[in-house]
Amino acid sequence: AQSVTQLDSQVPVFEEAPVELRCNYSSSVSVYLFWYVQYPNQGLQLLLKYLSGSTLVKGINGFEAEFNKSQTSFHLRKPSVHISDTAEYFCAARETSYDKVIFGPGTSLSVIP
């Protein structure tokens, strides 16, 4: 994977509203795609991953993401957010044949009560 872009650096959203965090990647070869979450003062935790097969991937905490090969996107969605979802979210990609993961710059999700 050559680059990963997250267009939104900050996303504020009201509690119980839906949210979409956008991710686009650039690569000349096949990739695996990931979303990680980082809660304040913690390391990164895997939310979900796309390896192959169904383009809709479900993860932990009610999150899901859809892989779109033609648009080289892997957007993360949740239908109803909670205060506890406030965190930094990172999209990541790696080539299928090489274990080197490229991370996007991150999106800070703030859930407003």
Added chain:
Amino acid sequence: DVKVTQSSRYLVKRTGEKVFLECVQDMDHENMFWYRQDPGLGLRLIYFSYDVKMKEKGDIPEGYSVSREKKERFSLILESASTNQTSMYLCASSSNLQAFFGQGTRLTVV
């Protein structure tokens, strides 16, 4: 549970000092990584290792070196710390296409 442990959560060092950041994983993973995390830049790969005594440069290796003498331990070395190396450092190990991260070390160089 997989555990990746970084020896320090917070460090303050002086310019020019040699700094060691230690990382230990308990799951016998072959691949280990060091990243630095800066606001707006995400995680950038410094070095990674796919076996004992094997290492490969990442995207920003300048000013850093690494050591992997045992499978479970991967050390990041700042040969002569500089203020532009003030950052959050994250260690990770990976297996089965999933990376596991440590809590991070916030290093301040003054």
